[in-house]
Every structure is written in C-alpha cells, then in structure tokens.
Amino acid sequence: MIKVIALLLLLQNAASGEKYYLEFDRFLYPGVPNFPEYGVMMVLDGFLAFYHDEKVNHINQDWLKQYVKEHTEEWQSDVGACLAYNFIFKDQTKNFNTQSNQSEGNEIIQQIIRCDWDEETDNTNGHVKFGNNGEDFITLDAKTETWFATNPKAEVIIETWNADKTTYEITKYIIQNGCLPLLKAFVKYEKSYLNTKVLPSVFLLQKSPSSPVTCHATGFFPDKGIMFWRKDGEEIHEGVEHGDLLPNDDGSFQMSVYLEALKIPPEDWGRYECVFQLSGVQNYVVTKLDQDSIRSNNPKKEGLLTTTSIAVIATMGCVIVIIIVALSSTAFKKRNVTHSIERSSTPSSETASL
Structure with missing residues (x-):
C-alpha cells in the first residue's frame, strides 16, 4: 500500500524555488474490508515522509529518521497529538454519510490539512478540505474563516460549522502550532539531505x-x-x-x-x-x-559461448581426462597385483608331488 501511495505522490508537482508545503492526509475507512479504520500520511513537498495506521508505523525518508533521532521526545509528542486527533476527526465527520445517504460500512472519508511557507518572504498559508466517498465535500476559506460546501450534500453540515467556530478554531490551531513549525524544521533537515548525492x-x-x-x-x-x-x-x-x-x-x-x-x-x-x-x-x-x-533467467545462452563458458568446459575436460587416466592406472595396477598373487598361490608341479 505504501509503495502505491509513494508512486502517486511522486507524480504530483513538488513546490518550486523557496516555497515548501507540509500536508497531513487523514483517512477513515469504517467497515471497508482489508483497509485500516484510520490512517494518516505526512507529505513534504510531494514526497511521502510518514505513514501510520493501526498496523503500520513507517518513516519513509532518511532525513526524517535523522530528525526523529535528534528530537525523539518532540517527535513522540507530535505523533501522539496526531493520533489523538483521530477521535476529533471521527466526531467532525460523523454526519457526513447521513447527509449523503451512504449505506454504513462503505464510507471513505478524507481530510487534507496543508500549510505553505515561502522561505524568502516568510509568508504562510493554510488549506483544509474534506472528501466523502471520492467526492469533494467541504473546503475552508482561511481568509474569511468560512467553510464552503463543495457538494450540495454538505450544506447542512457547514451551516453548523459556520455558526459554531469550534471546528475552525481546532483546524487553525493545528495549522499554526503543528503544521507550520514542523514544516520549517523539516525543510532544514530535507535540505541537508538533498545536498547528499548517492550513486546507484x-x-x-x-x-x-x-x-x-x-x-x-x-x-x-x-x-x-x-x-x-x-x-x-x-x-x-x-x-x-x-x-x-x-x-x-x-x-x-x-x-x-x-x-x-x-x-x-x-x-x-x-x-x-x-x-x-x-x-x-x-x-x-x-x-x-x-x-x-x-x-x-535463462540458464542457456544461445548462439555465443562466453570466454567463461569455454574456460569451464576446457577445465572440465582436463579434469575428466585426469580422472580417466587415474582410474585406468589404478585398474592396471590392481590387475597386475592380482596376477602376481595368482601366480604365487598356484603350486608348481614339483611342490605338488611331495
């Protein structure tokens, strides 16, 4: 599964110049066979950095491994907070499929929280959107602090969210206190790693x-x-x-x-x-x-005997000749010994008459 995700992310356009982004993709698969109930990916500039579900906890980049090694306690705290958000995410989206008339057991709910940073100007931005069963559902206009329904089925939900700012405040806190500090720290380690050249x-x-x-x-x-x-x-x-x-x-x-x-x-x-x-x-x-x-995969190479093959055949031929000569010599010696024994054990006519 991680290989497929990494390949899809590679096809995206990474940030150019001095602009970077960090993205948290969360998934809920309640009741979907052969899928974890909850999963989260962390993506830096289009490359998968970290993936977690109830069975897998995988760091996918060497620069992140180095960061974790040097900031173990901070990383454990960040991962703990990320996983704890699972319960908030479930609560936020509990009415998604009620509105879309989706039968229970086949839901696929996605949330993307992304922060952008222009290192040159130090400008930052945040983006949030929700998906429901493969369709765009809700998006946030951070400038107006307003949720918009990108699917008519979400109209009832955004009325509640815009009336009660709780969902917005939680999201704003994640972007400012979670996403952006991590993005700036990760860029430092990624740059150091990108300067490393590894030949294949x-x-x-x-x-x-x-x-x-x-x-x-x-x-x-x-x-x-x-x-x-x-x-x-x-x-x-x-x-x-x-x-x-x-x-x-x-x-x-x-x-x-x-x-x-x-x-x-x-x-x-x-x-x-x-x-x-x-x-x-x-x-x-x-x-x-x-x-x-x-x-x-083909043990027999047609049409051309390699130098190695010729050497092996010649060597085997010499070995066979040596073995044949040795066996012949041994057989010859045995035959001569047998004849000598037979001659010495056969009584002469003079001895027999005594």
Whole structure:
C-alpha cells in the first residue's frame, strides 16, 4: 500500500524555488474490508515522509529518521497529538454519510490539512478540505474563516460549522502550532539531505537471448539522474527505450534503459556502454555491454559461448581426462597385483608331488 501511495505522490508537482508545503492526509475507512479504520500520511513537498495506521508505523525518508533521532521526545509528542486527533476527526465527520445517504460500512472519508511557507518572504498559508466517498465535500476559506460546501450534500453540515467556530478554531490551531513549525524544521533537515548525492548500483539484465538488454540503476539520490546507451563514446537513440523513474521504499530512486542487442554482432558488443549520470556529480557510472556480466533467467545462452563458458568446459575436460587416466592406472595396477598373487598361490608341479 505504501509503495502505491509513494508512486502517486511522486507524480504530483513538488513546490518550486523557496516555497515548501507540509500536508497531513487523514483517512477513515469504517467497515471497508482489508483497509485500516484510520490512517494518516505526512507529505513534504510531494514526497511521502510518514505513514501510520493501526498496523503500520513507517518513516519513509532518511532525513526524517535523522530528525526523529535528534528530537525523539518532540517527535513522540507530535505523533501522539496526531493520533489523538483521530477521535476529533471521527466526531467532525460523523454526519457526513447521513447527509449523503451512504449505506454504513462503505464510507471513505478524507481530510487534507496543508500549510505553505515561502522561505524568502516568510509568508504562510493554510488549506483544509474534506472528501466523502471520492467526492469533494467541504473546503475552508482561511481568509474569511468560512467553510464552503463543495457538494450540495454538505450544506447542512457547514451551516453548523459556520455558526459554531469550534471546528475552525481546532483546524487553525493545528495549522499554526503543528503544521507550520514542523514544516520549517523539516525543510532544514530535507535540505541537508538533498545536498547528499548517492550513486546507484547498476546491473545488466536480460530475460532471454532475444530480449532487449536492460541497464537497471537503483539506489540513487536525489532523483536528478539520466541514463543512456552510447556506442564508441557517442549517445545513441536507435534501438533504445527509456523506462520510468520510480521511487524505492527507502526514499532513493530507480530507473532503466533498454537496448535492442539482438541485431548487434557479438564482436561489436564491446563498443557499447550504458551510462548513468547524476546531477551535480562529475563521475559517471559506466557499464560495458558484456555477455558475461548479464544476469538472466535463462540458464542457456544461445548462439555465443562466453570466454567463461569455454574456460569451464576446457577445465572440465582436463579434469575428466585426469580422472580417466587415474582410474585406468589404478585398474592396471590392481590387475597386475592380482596376477602376481595368482601366480604365487598356484603350486608348481614339483611342490605338488611331495
């Protein structure tokens, strides 16, 4: 589930320049099979940082792990407050499905609380909205401190919320005393981590001799990496296909680039290289197209015996010859010994007559 969420968040537009945002996404799934009753995600600039439900408590970014290590008590207090809000969230939304005539047991209720910070101007903003069973339901205009129904079914609820400022005051407190201080603290740690450059591990993969050769890079950070195939030092495009940039669970990234190698003569393979380049790093990761380096699910590589294969066959042949010679020599010695015993044990005619 976390992998799916991380992939969806990666597709969002992250904040640009000196603008940052922190978002808390809360979900209620009362009665929905195979889903936790309550879940919360914390998202910084489009990347999943933390996820919690009754079964999972997962920190998804290394910079956040470092923050937690250095601010353990503060983090435990923040998480405790976040989880305690579960009861307020349930109470706030208890009438959602009464108004929408949704049958009990199939509800999916979502709340998004987001704070924005412009580091250059120090301007801040807050955004809040509720969703109900996949539909926009209620949103907040922070400037007028007014709730608006984005779905006609929510009209009765916002009348109560606008008449009684309790829901607004709770939300305002969360933004000013929870979201914004955490956002500013997290940006400091995220920046420090983003300055770290991590090169990937690169592998050559091939499903079968007729499949394209996959050059796969994984574990690099940040996501500013490019991959390409080149021949004789020049980038090529013909017969090359690029895969998608994908996130790993640890916050690093992976990508692949494919080469149609079937039409390339074996003697020309040494002219081809897979190149990975990480922004801000001068050294490239270069992997030569080499038959011996390819990892494959197919145990038999057709059409070409590799140097290693030839060496193994030659070695095995020598071993077999040595074994045959040794066995033959042993058998020969045994045969000679047997004949000697037989001759020595057979009585001569003179001895037999005595």
